[in-house]
Amino acid sequence: MGVAERKNREREARERRITSAARQIAEAEGWSAVTVRRLADEIEYTQPVLYSHFKNRDAIVGAVALEGFREIKKVLQHAAQGPTDSRHAREDVAIAYLDFARDHPALYEAMFTMSTDLQFAEADTPSELREAFQVLAAVVPPSCRDVDVATETFWAALHGLAQLESSGRIKHGTRLARVALLVHGLFE
Known part of the structure; x- marks a missing residue:
């Protein structure tokens, strides 16, 4: 060496x-x-x-966020591998996403709400972000007219649910019903 x-x-x-x-x-x-x-x-x-x-605290937060994207990618991949039925795979991925946000609140905050230099949906988007996005895109039906837009909408809806859950502004007991409605409404 x-x-x-x-x-x-x-x-x-x-x-x-x-x-x-x-x-x-x-x-x-x-x-x-x-x-x-x-x-x-x-x-x-x-x-x-x-x-x-x-270079600064934001760069440290960005490095933590990249770790989070590597971790959520694995969690979502694991969830997507379960059932063979595509609707259930989407529901399992959605629940895994919400569980991740709930179980790792500071990490999720670094990934999605803290100030960083990370670029989303740009040519120089880090591979960790692109790969996590691709796991979500993999459960979006290929029949969607624009899979990227459908994936972004799915992601945005999950993020909104995660934020509302973490702030206690929606009922915790109805998560499964919300996820089923989201998957049905977006993709069926």
């Missing part, structure tokens, strides 16, 4: 420590508690070391 490989591995390990600490603090205390100074204290590095990895 060369020196460059070792240094690269060490750099990646530091970045993982930074993003892991950011996630832990955010899950426990909210994103307002995540500051560069706090992260430096948590992982016992100086602030300049953190800035050598990330």
Whole structure:
């Protein structure tokens, strides 16, 4: 192993420590508690070391968001592999999406509501975002006139439901009925 490989591995390990600490603090205390100074204290590095990895806090949030997109992609893929019936696959993916948002509120917030430099639906959209989108698109019926628009609408509806659920503004006991109505209304 060369020196460059070792240094690269060490750099990646530091970045993982930074993003892991950011996630832990955010899950426990909210994103307002995540500051560069706090992260430096948590992982016992100086602030300049953190800035050598990330240009600012938004970049750290962006790195956490990318982790979230890798994770949600796996969750949604697993949900889509269950039933052979396409309607049930869409419902299972929708429920998995909502469960992910509920179970990882700070991570979901980093992915969808926090300020980051991540570009959605652009030429330079990171692969993690595109791949997660493609998992949603895979359960959209190919008969849809525009699968991308249908997928964006499905995603937007799921995001709205996730936000309303997390704020307690809709009944929790009717989630399955809402998901069935969403899938039926959009795709059948």
